[in-house]
Amino acid sequence: NAGVMQNPRHLVRRRGQEARLRCSPMKGHSHVYWYRQLPEEGLKFMVYLQKENIIDESGMPKERFSAEFPKEGPSILRIQQVVRGDSAAYFCASSQEDSLLTEAFFGQGTRLTVV
């Protein structure tokens, strides 16, 4: 049973380009969470999704950021028109059906560098 898979592991984008980060949850997990870790800071919640639904996006910046978790395929975190301040490690976590009582498993992260 593979763990949470994120790709790419490293992503370099020029200012103004789009960044797409992908996350495949663990087998049997239907809940996906995205977190961001800025340099020298802790992890901050961004968004919580279930299949085809955004449950809680209160941690997402109001502009340029969007997330989806389609019926088929991985969850995608999209950042449009990236700026230097978007440079960070983006982590995805997944959990089973009853997300409130089960353990969250994290992927290895995608490290985005905006140049």
Place this chain on the structure above:
Amino acid sequence: KQEVTQIPAALSVPEGENLVLNCSFTDSAIYNLQWFRQDPGKGLTSLLLIQSSQREQTSGRLNASLDKSSGRSTLYIAASQPGDSATYLCAVLRASGSRLTFGEGTQLTVNP
């Protein structure tokens, strides 16, 4: 708003020492608390999960305790080894939400 604080921010100990990492949270209405390990440039590895109804969990040389009423958790590492060097993060899952709130972490260095 839930706030999680970890003390100390950094800790350096000689190999073989027993040590305690501290985590405190402001809102005691939690479902669970998790301790994670993060190696430089890597993801998070879950170490221990304590449900709100539990007082402690043990795994190998690790023991985590939870005092929900006082908003505190400790991670005890016995007989530390250089391979334990990493950043240790605690995170709480609030009863009213679906997100984990993380502390800033304790950076541990175990010297041979």
